[in-house]
Amino acid sequence: MTEDENYFPESVAATYDESSAAMFMPEAVDPAVAVLAGLAGAGRALELGIGTGRIALPLAGRGVEVHGIELSPAMADRLRAKPGSEAIGVTLGDFATTRAPGTFSVAYLVFNTIMNLTTQDAQVDCFRNVAAHLEPGGTFVIEVTVPQLRKLPPGQNAVPFHVGETRLGFDTYDTATQAMASHHVRVVDGRGSFRSIPFRYVWPAELDLMARLAGMRLRDRWADWSGAPFTAESESHVSVWEKTED
Missing domain, CATH: 2.60.40 (Immunoglobulin-like)
Structure with a gap:
């Protein structure tokens, strides 16, 4: 993605939280935050496409140090205006290639955001970028729909x-x-x-191959953040890959 491909300008950022209100409800946020906090442990968390802080703010509120990468300055400004945001660092740029400072025990991409990368090459680059940020044994989490x-x-x-x-x-x-x-x-x-x-839909098996190319292996896959089994009827999945190479 480039600045020209920023589909979240001020006109969208201004009403983003309201237009996605259901995703900000505790029943949508709390299970995700619980999983990510458990994976972060005493380490740091990196959110790709941090947006207005739907997940980052409550995760930081649980004592996890969170840093985000965000392409849209307008979305980042909305995050910075919220209480608690002073504890969260944000690096502006394309999360497929932009480096954030330091290393992390968990990185995550939620709410179908992997599909904002509209080419297979960019999605592969994203996995490699995440692997470069992760500590050995660190995990990468993606929440995304199954193509319908x-x-x-x-x-x-x-x-x-x-x-x-x-x-x-x-x-x-x-x-x-x-x-x-x-x-x-x-x-x-x-x-x-x-x-x-625009998006590029991606299959679970395709994501697993991208992970292998980046030195990661699948550790868990669920139908949702509650850990429900992933089946042929699941309409989305939460997948966790573990870094196996330094």
């Missing part, structure tokens, strides 16, 4: 994820390139707006 291609009837490339009176959301897929995009249509006071964000 089973919902695509023959000849169709779109899957709706929200249909309401004032908001419409749908994903489009290109199965030849693994490119996808999320499209958001909103109506406020009778006026409509449209926003589209």
Whole structure:
């Protein structure tokens, strides 16, 4: 990603927390923070795409030293305006290649953020960048959806994820390139707006191979942060890889 590919400018950052309110609820945040705090132990945590601090702030509140990498200055500014943010360092840049100071016992990418890297090369670079930050035995955690291609009837490339009176959301897929995009249509006071964000969907087995290329191996995979078993019916997964090489 580059600054030109920053899809979270001030116009988005200003309402990000409200538009993603469900993800800020304790039932969404607390299980993730508990897992990450356990993996961090007495070490440091690195969040890739730290955003406005949804996970970083409560994790720091549990005594974990957190540092973040963030491409969007506007999102980072929203984080810095929140109580407790003074304990969190932020490095601006593309998390596939940007180096943060020091080493870490855990690094993490949540809420489908790995898909913000829209090429396979960039996703591979991300794993290598994380491995360079991790201490030996450190872990890398990703929370991401399983591609919903089973919902695509023959000849169709779109899957709706929200249909309401004032908001419409749908994903489009290109199965030849693994490119996808999320499209958001909103109506406020009778006026409509449209926003589209590109992604690259990635399969669990593909992520495992990226991890191996970076000197990591799969340690755990769950359907969610509670540790529920990952099955063929799971719509998302939380995966943990461990660094095996220095």
